[in-house]
Amino acid sequence: MYVCICKGITEKQVREAVTSRNSNNPKEILKALGVGTDCGTCVEDAVKTLIEQSARTPIEMKDTSNKS
């Protein structure tokens, strides 16, 4: 099912982006896919899909400390 008709992005692609990018940052993922960059009507549904998938996918916490 299409989430973003303007860009031809499916729900499956949004879910895969969450998993493959190991991120749950909606802004980052939607921007990378181009979702919401045209008419913008898809953003709410895309974010819902993204949040659902994030809840199912454990996200590894990156160690950003600067240990030396």
Ligand code: FES
């Ligand atoms: S449906 Fe996604 S930008 Fe128009």
